[in-house]
Amino acid sequence: MKKERIFTEREELWKRGSSRWCHAEGSDIHQIGVFASRDIPEDTRIIEYVGEILKNEEADQRGIDLAESVDGTDLASVFNFILDEEHQIDGNKEYNTARYINHSCDPNCWVDVIDGRIWVIALRDIAQGEELTFDYGFDVEHWKEHPCRCGSVSCVGYIVSQEQWPQLRKKIRKMLKLMDAEEKREKAEEKRKKKKDKKKQKKKKDKKRKKESKLS
Ligand SMILES: C[S@@+](CC[C@H](N)C(=O)[O-])C[C@H]1O[C@@H](n2cnc3c(N)ncnc32)[C@H](O)[C@@H]1O
Numbered sequence: 001m002k003k004e005r006i007f008t009e010r011e012e013l014w015k016r017g018s019s020r021w022c023h024a025e026g027s028d029i030h031q032i033g034v035f036a037s038r039d040i041p042e043d044t045r046i047i048e049y050v051g052e053i054l055k056n057e058e059a060d061q062r063g064i065d066l067a068e069s070v071d072g073t074d075l076a077s078v079f080n081f082i083l084d085e086e087h088q089i090d091g092n093k094e095y096n097t098a099r100y101i102n103h104s105c106d107p108n109c110w111v112d113v114i115d116g117r118i119w120v121i122a123l124r125d126i127a128q129g130e131e132l133t134f135d136y137g138f139d140v141e142h143w144k145e146h147p148c149r150c151g152s153v154s155c156v157g158y159i160v161s162q163e164q165w166p167q168l169r170k171k172i173r174k175m176l177k178l179m180d181a182e183e184k185r186e187k188a189e190e191k192r193k194k195k196k197d198k199k200k201q202k203k204k205k206d207k208k209r210k211k212e213s214k215l216s
């Protein structure tokens, strides 16, 4: 009896986690992505983001563990989705096709929580074959950990919530300034070293010449 109930729940999750509107395949952005299987009209609820509902504490710990386990590889490290103030969904489940949706700085989808369920919704009309993307909404605090390869014209270089782009741009400017200053410092140091070496060589040559003139 219990076995049958579990099987039904799993089947239900597989059903909720797939959609006639889209499918997963290789992506130019990152490994696997999700693509429109047909033309999708604006505002369509395309697919649900399903997974295991966890309290924040457990979800955060799983996130940390996963990030540590894939550190130094190109494997995906973020699958947690905020459901409400206390809960997140761990979407790292094989039945959750939406886990493959990549981030873009110019997304064609957005995500909304409707009656306790997370939906990926079309921001505009999407043509068959287009990769589905949404704004991951990552906090600017961790910007350096998530370089963006979305390839859109408006790409800001890092996976950061569009709302925080002004702060991100400031941080990037600061980083570039520091890099510029460091480069200038290194060049000046190199120049100083070359000058010192040249002086040393000259001194050595003068000494040798003096010695030779004394001998002759
Ligand atoms: C939810 S997964 C998306 C599916 C992922 N492409 C895969 O094959 O498993 C999130 C991970 O995908 C990668 N990713 C998603 N969007 C990206 C982007 N615009 N640029 C670089 N990496 C991205 C990051 O590694 C991120 O941690």
Ligand SMILES: [Zn+2]
Pocket (backbone or CB within 6 Å): 104, 105, 106, 148, 149, 150, 151, 152, 154, 155, 156, 157, 158
């Ligand atoms: Zn981008």
